[in-house]
Amino acid sequence: MKREEEQQKNGSWGWLYGITAGVCVAAMQIGVGMLQMERDYALILGASQGLLVCSLTVICGSIMEWLLRPLPQPEGELGSALGPVRARVHEYEAAFRSLAQSFSGLSGASGLSGASGTSGVSGLSGTDGAPGPDGSSAAAKADLLWNTRLCENREAMAVQLTEMAQIMTDTVEHAWDTKSDEELEEHLKKRLRAMGLSVQSVLVYCEEHRRQEVYLTMSTRRRRCVAVKDIAAALTKLMGKAMMPARDSRAFVGSEKVTVLFVERTNFQVLYGAEKAVKKKEQVSGDNFSLQHCREGQFIGALSDGMGSGIAAYRESELVIDLLEQFLEAGFSKETAVRMINSALLVRSDAQVFSTVDIASLDLYTGVCEFLKVGASTTFIRRDNWVETISSTSLPAGVFHRLEPDCSSRKLYAGDMVIMVTDGVLDALPAGHQESMMKDIIMEHDTGNPSELAAYILGRIRQYGEKEPSDDMTVLVMGLVKY
DSSP states (O other), X not given: OHHHXXXXXXXXXXXXXXXXXXXXXXXXXXXXXXHTTOHHHHHHHHHXXXXXXXXXXXXXXXXXXXXXXXXOOOGGGTTOTTHHHHHHHHHHHHHHHHHHHHHHHHHHHHHHHHHHHHHHHHHHHOTTOOOOTTOHHHHHHHHHHHHHHHHHHHHHHHHHHHHHHHHHHHHHHHHHTEEEOHHHHHHHHHHHHTTTEEEEEEEEEEOGGGOEEEEEEEEESTTOOEEHHHHHHHHHHHHTSOEXXXXXXXXXXXXXXXXXXXXXXXXXXEEEEEEEEOOTTOSSOSEEEEEEEEETTEEEEEEEEBSSSHHHHHHHHHHHHHHHHHHHHTTOOHHHHHHHHHHHHHTOSSOOOOBOEEEEEEETTTOEEEEEEESOOOEEEEETTEEEEEOOOOOOBTSOSSOOOEEEEEEOOTTOEEEEEOHHHHHTSOTTXXXXXXXXXXHHSOOSOHHHHHHHHHHHHHHHSOSSOSXXXXXXXXXXEEO
């Protein structure tokens, strides 16, 4: 930006020099003609020579400036602010991945040594595994348990290091791909000046699928306040794309200089509703759920059913949901977050914890919904006149250290609804016909309101059981609507 301003200044000075030289030559020629009493001829000749000198001066000055201009260097060799940072972060990434591989190798070697040690001790204790005279079988079991837990901790650490390396790389690449758009900046300055705004800088980041993010650094003049949604409307007209302020951004811009993020408007919005019922003789439900926007254009609904019921089950499912929210907000993927939660549940020394994990992640740009299930109950998708089911065969989190969640995805459209339930809902229906009856109940109530549908489903389910629920019940409904 500064370099272009200097070039513009040099160009304006060149014209000034040329005009000055031309005027001087013209004045001299006219003066000589006047002395020689050739007035008309002197005026024409002087003007022509002055114009010629002016043009030659400007042209020669431009040629010399072009010849003396330094050659452009590659972006990485300019000493850009992000160049060294990018290289350093890539070094950190390689170090993290190497360390993760080292931890994985240690866990494999430890597992082998633990297995060989166990077999050797078992051979000493007898064929049926009965304890020997010195209690060697009990010692072998303790060693096996300790080695297994050590392997789990090392594998969990390897996963964390690998994911941290990926997050670091994604962060610096996001900053590296964010470029200034001077043309857009000039148009915005002219457009927003009429609204009483002063634009300092414009940064544009092109996301995957060619979606753009615009960072505007601006302030108002004369102590005015301008609504951010009005700025988004002006940005929409200039870019030819529907833009909106990022979630949780400020509503107004004042005299203080601030940076506001604008993103492309999503194609869909999410409406949601939830209903819960507590098991009889219990005060608190053992189910917990979460509804959150993780990043722009992504909405996640999560449901967890703790082992048992009451306050103990509530604390277990609450721990799972809290960890899941923290991992997702930190930038971890859903799969990695679930595996790390599983490792955290396994290494707890106070008690063994089992909890189901049910996640539905909606892309509000494309309408694609990704499902991840760990021991969770069946999920239902209602569309027009039919209902689709998504089941799980995996065990709950906290059972085995190697967790293999069930993952699938579906393309959703406006008007579709995702119904997530816990085991207590389906267990209240007659065995053998649970899913088919649940489909009928979902189709009975033709409503586009997720809260109404959740309340209706839970009410109908309770009609099949006792007056008081025999287990905790939770129904979570998310509906997709066109923006």
